[in-house]
Amino acid sequence: MKKFLAILLFVFLLGFLAACGGEDNEESQNDSDSNEENTEESSEGSAEGGEWTPEQNIEMVAPAGAGGGWDTTARMAAKVLNEEGIIEESIGVVNKEGAGGAIGWSYIANQEGNPHSLFVSSSPILLVPLSGQSDHGHEDFTPIANVIADxxxxxxxxxxxxxxxxxxxxxxxxxxxxxxxxxxxxxxxxxxxxxxxxxxxxxxxxxxxxxxxxxxxxxxxxxxxxxxxxxxxxxxxxxxxxxxxxxxxxxxxxxxxxxxxxxxxxxxxxxxxxxxxxxNWRGFFGPAGMTEEQVAYYEQKFKELSESDAFAEIRTNYGWNEMFMGSEEYKNFLDEEKENLKGLLEELDLLNE
Amino acid sequence: MLKNVNQRVAIVLAVLSAFYLVLSYQLPTYPYIPVDADGVPKALGWLLLALSVGLFFSKDRDSEEQKAKRHIPKKDVISLLVVFLLVFLYITFFESLGFILATVLFVFSSTWYLGYKKHMVNAIVSILFPIILYSIFVYMLQIRLPAGILPF
Amino acid sequence: MGALEGIATGFQVALSLEGIMFVLIGVFVGTFIGMLPGLGPISAIAIMIPITYGMDPTMALVMMAGVYYGAVFGGSTSSILLNAPGISGTVASAFDGYPMAQQGKAGKALAIAALSSFVGGTISVVLLMIFAPMLASVAISFGPPAYFALMLLGLSAIASLSEGSTIKAMISAVVGFMIATIGIDPQTGTARFNFGSANLLDGIDFLVIALGLFAIAEVCYLIMNRAKKSVGTAKEIGSLRLSKNDMKEMSGPVGRQSFLGFILGILPGAGATIASFISYITEKKIAKNPDEFGKGSVKGLAAPEASNNAATSGAFVPLLSLGIPGSGTTAVMLGAFLVLGLQPGPMMMTDRPEVFWGIIASMYIGNIFLLILNLPLIPYIARLLTIPRPMLISLVIMFSFIGVYAISFSVFDLYLLLAFGVLGLLMRMFAFPAPPFILAFILGGMMEQSFRQSMTISGGNISIFFENNISLVLIILSVLSFIFPIIKTIRTKKKEA
CATH class of the missing domain: 3.40.190.10 (Periplasmic binding protein-like II)
Known part of the structure; x- marks a missing residue:
């Protein structure tokens, strides 16, 4: 019986904390309401039948453990996207830790065409496959948008x-x-x-x-x-x-x-x-086989994220720089960067594709 | 021939160290690194080989108490194997059935098999515990456990 | 601002109504999360970070610190009651805590753990408060050669860590060390012994091994000995009360190991796990009755418990005074600072004294709260042991499973857990001790890396280990600690002859 009481108390305390932490959210709630209207309008404006919106909750994978750079980026992005109402559907962060990211990437690679599963990555997605420790590189995924530079x-x-x-x-x-x-x-x-x-x-x-x-x-x-x-x-x-x-x-x-x-x-x-x-760029990817509409949807949403005041504050706190790239630009950037790194690793005798 | 258990164990260990050594000698090496990735493993492999030789010739004998530990009635071996089978099934269906369902089935069946007769109590505990833990992890702590075929 | 003034500011923060409340919330949530399988301070802090967003930084950090040492405090419960350590810092607590609980003294065991943790925590906070600014230099004084020597000292005690055959203890240790070499080698990036599997690239998680060798092996053992009434779960919890004798026995180890744990906690990379092991070993070495260790010794439980809590406060030294996170947990803690817009670094003490001293002062109060919260709960928690054995066995398996899954989210690790359970059972049947295995696994990995870092730095010259004073002293100590027991055995044998 005491155990249940303890758990109840814990629930109560967490609720209380959420209330404390949420004080300043009310303002942003208002912001987000107006934001929402804007986006709805704009989306209606551009809707030519091909518009896509998520049909279920979105899973955001951090291919690393709790507390690291990828995890922080994923959690903060998910928080802002939801709290500012940029994306309505709930975004849950999942940690797929291991092998410098390879475990998480192979998890996503198995979800080809699933538009409700995204992940965050940075330079290791180029370097780890080059050193032969991942079967999947950025070519196996859909680059959506880059948001941060370190x-x-x-x-x-x-x-x-x-x-x-x-x-x-x-x-x-x-x-x-x-x-x-x-x-x-x-x-x-x-x-x-x-x-x-x-x-x-x-x-x-x-x-x-x-x-x-x-x-x-x-x-x-x-x-x-x-x-x-x-x-x-x-x-x-x-x-x-x-x-x-x-x-x-x-x-x-x-x-x-x-x-x-x-x-x-x-x-x-x-x-x-x-x-x-x-x-050290950091951005978001989806699995292979996403449609153009789906990519366009997320690209737009991450642009809104990148431009939001809430995310700007997070960037300042963590000392990150803003660096937005859309899907197409991002992909070309990655291809070029990978060639460059490949040459270096080859010279160091560390290339092991 | 092999008079005691320690000698048999020593042979198993020697085989193990040989296997480990073979793998260690296949590790790639790089120039300009004084102690490479293979240095410590090679040392460990030889050390284990030496120790297993030492064990083979050592005069240590098991105490009676220790021998008794190894003597397991057949009945108990069977029950251990059955529980292993249950655990194995538990792991196999952990993600596909989902945490709650797999755990409920496992806790209930293994408790029953191990001889607990109050099935009502068993059912209540094995359903409640996983659900409570699942809710704490997933809803309070935001740590996702596999949901499986259940919708939540 | 002088230190005294700083301390006064700190207590103003910590003793304000708000301060007390947040400390209370922090330690409560921390203990609770710490008791859950697999969730240690790292997860506890990571989970709390989004909640603190937008809170007053000082209060948020006072709470987070509470979560941290609360989680370490709560982690020992499952170690003692179920032989199933939830976090790595509490493995050594199972060595004597579990046998004690099995003897029907679970209440006493938990009370000793709580009291030792409290004293360890409090002594180290006093040290933290007086010496934090000065100790900053200690935190960075260890270079790779010194770390190598420290690990060597820890490993040299293997022979004394177990009774019975020395050669078997050494074999256990070598195999444990071998397991530590699995995965990507940080110095070259080479994947070792992973058989092409991505699942093994990171090596095997410590918790998989600890839960396998201890909890799962124990469960197997219980199943095999179901018929024997004498083996297995105790029906009695026993009284919480500690006798005068117990107190007397505890006081030495707790006092000594609080200091040792604190110092080891300061060193980046060492932390609570290594501290608790080294404390256990030292107490066993200097004890008049080392044979009692491993069989429910009061000293054997009090030492690692005092030490791991002291190490937790120690870990705050490099974090608060230098902005250097010495462990995974303090790295996540550093993340918490950043979210709140604070930059921990050498300047924080002067820039934000209220944060610096507030956290330290709040730890006194937090430790008192932990004791007050936990002591009355012990009888209820200990009642876990009165669960009928068949059900307890099933629940321990489930507990270990969540523990492993919650850190890696991988089914592969569950199979590994089962495999290590079988290994643990075999080791038990053939009289190979498990503690040297686990010790070599923890220390071995770090020892190899620091050895090779040193060799790279010196360009392959071994003299680097003898040029540095710290490493020289530690190496001499480890040689002595290795040779001494051998001489002792030879002498006793001669006497017998």
Whole structure:
């Protein structure tokens, strides 16, 4: 009996919390009402018989565990899409964790033509199949829209001998193995590849670079205690350390300087004469075999998501940048990016298609 | 021939380590990496091989108590196998039937088989528990368990 | 702002009506989720993040912290009662907690766990409050060679972790280590021993092994011994009351392991699981009566419980003072900060002192609440054991299944769970101890990686392990701890002869 009481109490508490957290939702509810009317009007306007709308609840797959970047993107997008009334049907986030995304991708690949199942992905959907650890790549799915961009950064301890990326690469041209690079993920994945890409552009022998993979925040720890020299990571991971003066950011991977208090102080590689860029894009995909109407529907909805104030606030909190691409543009971008990465992996002897 | 159980176990372990070693020697290697992906597995494989040789010649003998643990009446082996079969079916139908249905069927049948006679109580428990857990996970915590053929 | 002033601000936050309420909600939800199969602090926090969106950041984080240590607190229940650890930090609690519950002392076992957790939690919060700013440097002091040496120290205790044949304990450990090598190797990206299956690319989850070797194997054992009345579920719960003697016995381990757990919790990557194991081992090593360990020893239960809770507070040091998440759980916690528009980092203590000190101060109150909430519930929770055995067996299987499924959502892992259950049963029948297996599985993976990281950094030169003071000391300690028991056995044998 006590157990039931406990559960009841738990329900009550959760309800209470939802009420607390929901205080500021009422305004947005109004917003969304008007939003809804707008979209309805516009959809009526363009309706030429071929219009498609979801017939049931939508499943949004995060091919990773709870709490990571994909999971956060999926949960936040689902929340905004529903709460702002952009999509009426309830969107449930499902975690299909494993093998760097391969488990989730094969799950979606089995649902060809199902327009009620979407997923979120980023660069690994290009890199993981190239290293032979997934049977499915972006070609096996329908790219719907890209919404977010993240950039990488290369950081060293504040007392390091290198003032900027060019200096580091000058030394590495002499002796590539005199520097240890640390990243979170394994060789052939993002942290490694972004560094290699810039090193190659600067003329370093990339096959001799010493790269160490250290999960669970090992990367920043190793740079701070001097075990490793350079930390290759996402810019969000280092901004606070840089603000505190613990580390120095040698370069960010974007083409232009980023916006923000500390962020704008980070030099780009481009301004140091290294003509290369690396974007960690993040967007949404559907299974293969979706109709044009279905793609058009979601493309429009994700555009609304990207432009909404609620999502803008989430972007600011997480330090993400806006980067919208529609289905067609997205697909071409991915094809081009994959070719590029393939060349790099081949040179590193990590290609294993 | 093989006088005691430990020697037989040692042979199984030696085969296992040989198998593991064969796989370890097939792992790809890369230049410029001091200790490659195959280094530690090779060491482990040889270590296990050495240990199994050690076990083969060791003087350790099982205590009577330990021997008794291995002596299982046939009846109990059968019941263990039946429960394994039930668990196996449970896993097989976990996603297709859905969590609730598969669990209700499993808990009820295995409890019954293991000798619980109050079928009413059994039925109530085996229906209530999965439903409560399912609701907590799916509705409160937003963790999806397989719904299967039931509509919720 | 000085530390004293900061502490005062913290208590102002924590003792406000709002603060107390959110702490209470946090610890309650945390304990509840922690008791559910498979749901540890990671899931508990991830689940709560969307709810906190739009709340006052300080209050939201005070609540999230409560969820975190509440979940660790609640996790030990199933470990003790069912031999089915719900989260990895509580596996070591099953070593002595489960035998104690089987002896009809479930009430006492849960009371010891609650009390040790409370003391461990409280001591570590005091340490956190006094030393957090200073300890930041400890958190980053361990490089790969030092981690390697730490793991080595943990593994060196394998021989002493089990009674009976040393060679069998070592075989268990080597096989456990082998299992840890399955999956993608982080240093090269090579897939190892996965037989071409994507399901094995991430390796095997710790919970699959722990639930298989402990819970499922125990269930099999119960089925086989149904006829014997002496084996299996206890009908009695026993009194909650701890005797003076129990208290005396607990005080040493709890005091020592609260400190050790806290220090290990600070180190990124080590965390509650490793802390609880190392604490268990050290207590066994220094105990006058090590034979009692594994058979329901008070010390053997109190040590890991104090340690895993202390490690939880320790994990806040790098997170709050440096913005470095040292574990999966604190990484998700960092996500919670971001959602609320806060940037944890070295500047947070000066930028947002109310958040920093508020969280720490709230942990005192949270720990008290946990004790008050949990003690009265123990008799009801312990009554689980009075469920008739056939039904209990079925329910434990179901419990383990949800536990595994809720972390991986994969049916493949359920088959693996069954397989490890069978392995556990076989190991039991042939007298191979399970604790060295699980210890080597946890430590082995990290040990291999830190070894190879060190070797890459040094360019293949082994001297890197002896140049660093921390790793040198740890290596010497592990050599001693490995040799000492062997000398001891040789001596006793000589005496006998």
């Amino acid at each position: 950039y990488g950064a290369f950081a060293v301890r504040e007392d390091a001998e290198w003032e900027n990326l060019s200096e580091l690469f000058e030394q590495m041209k002499e002796d590539p193995s005199s520097v240890t690079v640390v990243g979170t993920s394994s060789p052939g994945s993002m942290d490694h590849i972004q560094f290699v890409r810039f090193a190659k552009a600067a003329g370093v022998d990339i096959t001799k670079i010493k790269y160490v993979s250290a999960p669970d925040a090992g990367g920043i720890t190793q740079v701070l205690n001097g075990s490793a020299d350079v930390f290759s990571t996402g810019v969000g991971e280092v901004v606070e350390q840089a603000r505190a003066g613990e580390i120095r950011v040698l370069a960010v991977t974007s083409e232009e300087r980023l916006e923000g208090e500390t962020l704008s102080e980070f030099p780009t590689a481009k301004e140091q004469g290294i003509d290369e860029k690396f974007i």
